[in-house]
Amino acid sequence: MNHVDLVVRGGLVASAQGAFTADIGIDGDRIVQVGGSLEGTEEISAAGKLVLPGGIDVHVHLSSGRPSSPSSYAWVDNFYSGSLAAIAGGITTFGNMTFPWPGDTLDQALARDLEQARNDAAVDYILHPVLFDPSEQARLALPALAEKGFRTLKIFLTETTFNSRINEFLEAIAIAAEHGVLVLMHCEDGALLDAISTNLTRLGRTDISEYALSRPDFVEEAAIQRAVSISQTLNAAVYAVHVSSAKAIQVGRAAKQRGLPFFVETRPMYLHLTSEALRAPDGPKFVGAPPLREVEDATALWLALQDGTVDTVASDHAPWSLEAKLDQRLDFRTARQGVADLETSLPMLFSEGVRTGRLSLSRFVELVSAKPAQLFGLWPRKGVIAPGSDADLAIWDPTYEYVIEAARHQSRADYSVYEGRKVTGAPVTVISRGEIVMSDRVVSAQRGRGVWLAAQPPSR
Numbered sequence: 001m002n003h004v005d006l007v008v009r010g011g012l013v014a015s016a017q018g019a020f021t022a023d024i025g026i027d028g029d030r031i032v033q034v035g036g037s038l039e040g041t042e043e044i045s046a047a048g049k050l051v052l053p054g055g056i057d058v059h060v061h062l063s064s065g066r067p068s069s070p071s072s073y074a075w076v077d078n079f080y081s082g083s084l085a086a087i088a089g090g091i092t093t094f095g096n097m098t099f100p101w102p103g104d105t106l107d108q109a110l111a112r113d114l115e116q117a118r119n120d121a122a123v124d125y126i127l128h129p130v131l132f133d134p135s136e137q138a139r140l141a142l143p144a145l146a147e148k149g150f151r152t153l154k155i156f157l158t159e160t161t162f163n164s165r166i167n168e169f170l171e172a173i174a175i176a177a178e179h180g181v182l183v184l185m186h187c188e189d190g191a192l193l194d195a196i197s198t199n200l201t202r203l204g205r206t207d208i209s210e211y212a213l214s215r216p217d218f219v220e221e222a223a224i225q226r227a228v229s230i231s232q233t234l235n236a237a238v239y240a241v242h243v244s245s246a247k248a249i250q251v252g253r254a255a256k257q258r259g260l261p262f263f264v265e266t267r268p269m270y271l272h273l274t275s276e277a278l279r280a281p282d283g284p285k286f287v288g289a290p291p292l293r294e295v296e297d298a299t300a301l302w303l304a305l306q307d308g309t310v311d312t313v314a315s316d317h318a319p320w321s322l323e324a325k326l327d328q329r330l331d332f333r334t335a336r337q338g339v340a341d342l343e344t345s346l347p348m349l350f351s352e353g354v355r356t357g358r359l360s361l362s363r364f365v366e367l368v369s370a371k372p373a374q375l376f377g378l379w380p381r382k383g384v385i386a387p388g389s390d391a392d393l394a395i396w397d398p399t400y401e402y403v404i405e406a407a408r409h410q411s412r413a414d415y416s417v418y419e420g421r422k423v424t425g426a427p428v429t430v431i432s433r434g435e436i437v438m439s440d441r442v443v444s445a446q447r448g449r450g451v452w453l454a455a456q457p458p459s460r
């Protein structure tokens with residue numbers, strides 16, 4: 001009989017391969033034993049429950065994209081409130097987009113976010129440097145960043161500079177690829193978006209209700225095709241963030257079939273909502289880029305979750321206040337993009353996917369924990385319940401029923417795009433590096449207890 005600090009007893013332990021009933025032994029911050037006989041100083045019963053590796057949401061926005069001024073609206077969560085939202089949603093690791101402020105180097109931007117996260121984050125995290133200016137200085141900084149464990153680079157194909165400075169961007173991507181850095185791309189073509197915007201503006205159609213029309217699926221298709229061609233040209237691992245349409249999915253699927261190191265993320269909103277929501281009077285609440293699509297697109301995304309075309313589901317948590325989203329002065333060009341979803345992402349996917357039989361439990365685990373860990377250099381420390389891995393566990397009650405109400409959320413965003421939706425299945429107890437941070441749905445985690453994770457060279 002092995003004596004350990006904490007035993008999670010009798011749950012159905014799930015991995016990307018399958019599930020089996022076992023006790024889990026935790027000593028300090030690590031899992032030391034799965035199965036066999038165990039005795040714990042503390043014990044948690046997980047009988048009748050599912051024990052999943054903690055969720056890994058690799059795409060969130062918990063730090064500001066620019067210096068905040070009292071008059072400007074900004075995202076309302078920080079690393080602390082965002083961590084609490086993550087925990088409530090069964091997530092124990094997040095990946096934050098780190099935007100350089102004007103004049104910042106990548107190192108300066110990362111240093112600022114690292115300090116804030118060190119003070120505030122209550123779960124573990126990685127940071128993705130965003131490359132807006134592919135200057136020689138920025139390119140030369142990439143190998144050292146990779147060496148330190150920053151093995152991602154985010155690029156916006158929406159930026160005008162992506163076209164005007166394409167050679168510099170290609171050089172940066174080539175350097176990234178040589179150093180085992182995964183290149184994250186926002187795939188909507190900036191030049192085409194500009195042309196559409198000019199047309200609509202000339203016609204006087206600038207109302208925010210034109211938002212979906214201003215960013216059509218073929219503009220996403222063009223950009224993701226270019227991302228695939230870049231991956232092939234430079235032999236670069238490329239990861240398309242928040243893929244939203246059937247057209248774009250088909251491009252991603254074809255790239256995989258050709259054996260390219262091309263990876264696809266989708267965002268939960270596209271699975272559960274359509275552009276109809278954008279046309280309602282409160283439509284601006286649902287604005288994100290790319291915009292919500294049609295029923296056929298959602299159907300294509302569900303199929304892509306099943307057949308492996310989609311590698312990960314990430315929330316793209318971008319928390320605004322309702323007041324900021326519904327600001328009457330906004331038009332389709334200035335609309336505030338993004339929605340809060342850290343807390344609802346996994347329960348919605350579980351309820352709509354696993355409970356309905358569209359996703360197996362192991363596929364769910366793969367999409368929200370195992371695959372993100374593998375792609376982002378965290379495996380096998382994260383993403384799996386095995387001896388030696390961090391003790392990051394989410395104990396789910398698959399029968400727990402509740403109604404989504406933003407007023408009860410940990411996030412400071414004061415509305416949810418799923419307000420009023422009924423959900424079946426929720427994390428009830430969450431353990432982060434051996435510490436119980438949610439118990440019976442009550443979150444309690446100390447500010448600053450999260451640690452930054454250096455990514456290993458990715459295993460794909």
Ligand SMILES: [Zn+2]
Pocket residue numbers: 059060061097316
């Ligand atoms: Zn984002």
